[in-house]
Amino acid sequence: MIPRTLFDPEHEAFRNTTRRFLAEQCMPFHAQWEEDHQVPREVWKKAGELGLLNATTPEAYGGLGLDRRFSLIVGEEVTRVSANGLIGFGVHDIVAGYLINFGTEAQKHKWLPKMATGEAIAAVAMTEPGTGSDLQGVKTRATLVGDHYIINGSKTFISNGTHCDLVVVVAKTGNTGKGSQDISLIIVEADRPGLSKSTPLRKVGLHAQDTTMLFFEDLRVPKENVVGGVAGQGFFQLMKELAWERLGIAGNSIAGARAVLEHTLEYTRGRSVFGKPIFDFQNSRFKLADMKINIEVGQNYVDRCMALCLEHKLTPQASAAAKLWCSDLYSKVVDECVQLHGGNGYMLEYPVARHYLDHRVLRIAGGANDIMKELVGRTL
Template identity: 60%
Template structure:
């Protein structure tokens, strides 16, 4: 039985339609994803046909209005997808980044022409989206980026590089963070520019070899005199990029927290099953007080974290989620996720270190969450500024 069915504080976010969709997702991941997951980890990315299949099933860009190819569904459907993916450990899939990050930038800030051109393609899975922020010389400090777009007549000329870009290998449309000005005021010089994956001068590196999340499409990007029409500027106005990024950042960090809590629940569930069945000195592992206390502590902390995350979801749906709240959710839940996974692996003993056990995958996959979307140290700095 899933821990979510026995959680201390019953959840009230989801209606019957969301739970029905959850069952659909479980079948989709069981049939279309998990049987191929090991092969995708070996090659460093999912097969392209998975994107097409997800589009056919209406699993992409669900919250985007119907006039732009989406389903016009409420964001809770996207959250259900995030939870199911994290619970199953399907780290190779990146539908939520495509649908609830990149598509959001285009929908919220793009011109009508940009929305009509790209969103239907993204909803169908014909085009895969990526956002290119991080650079080899720096991560969290977006005001210090070096990638630059210079005006040349009716075009921009883009030069620079990006690293750790999710969906980089399959990407067809990239929201690229670039410097378009020299005012010296940092954030006022940043713009977001749409870059098609087949532009001359734009090259992609091989999938990066990561410690975990090995099947997730992640690579480096290089821009060498890439010429782009000025109509590719997201929203059509320079200098708005930093503001656009900040408006979406609270939601993006909450997405990490949603996955972290679901992943922690999965780790606890598989450990409960293991400790009930594993015998040590003639008794099940879960019959020892140390084991029972550890399991009780983890269940309590996960329940506490879920309540906070659910409240943040409610605020995000009302567009009232404060940056410091999402920062707190991101750092606390990812720290908890890693702690839970570590303790659960310990309760598995030597078998926990074997890759045939889900807890071993969770151990290597969970660690990155304390780094991406801003390190947890940066999250604490965001909160500290509000003291």
């Protein structure tokens, strides 16, 4: 198959560091994190010490000033071992992107250095109990009264919800009736009166991922907390960063599918039925070959999108297509590989079963795949 050429030697060294961190500092304890429904804050600080958090943050704001391939690597490696408790690293990175690209200097200096070290954990609050992929339909409202915004509303499916120190909230600040022009992103410090958090939500998978609901009741923040300092820019800011978020989901999906295929190749070569290894049956080999081919095709598309991202040429439609195709493929690969494992595929001691629990949300996160088709369809 075609070798990947996206990464330089320093990227591969960073990948090795990430793998050691996951193997030594995370996976031995991950079962307990699943029981707790969250990852200890100390793990975030250890990740920060290794440069695994917000590696792309400029050095002037406490980061390493690296390119986004480093962020892609962290996501790939986390998904490869199904370390679902660390999915929040990606959300943390997305919030950093909002601040780096759109934040005021005061906002950057206040939060980015703490985020890079893991001292401050970030969350983004988009989805509401009654509103998902349609971000223009949010009901949470921030009303300007004097020099402060007063926020009322609720948000759900908040990754890093329990531990977060800051939340970037998607809220209505205008009354023009023009949808996108009424939306702003507002930084809310988690210790402000008027913010409350639910207990961790019980999910089908991602059991170690800290996910909650957030409630805002007459919460006051200074108007300077609007990302970028100017209200009404939120929808534009979201759309600019969603392309990166969706590319990250695509990359994670391919990494997960590849890991599941590798585990299944090992299993089918070592498990025998009717006197010979499962791998030796033509049906098995053909299924495995189909998965291998599709993973390689998806990988090449993701890597091409990543190259365009580095050149600031990645379009929302290209990232939507990547997210749609790759997350769908991950589901297909997981399902086929569970089948090839037989009954063992349903046992959590086998990696394929953990992927089976954790992968499904990727077809919903970052915008449901049905919406991705709509985005691509608009270009026809």
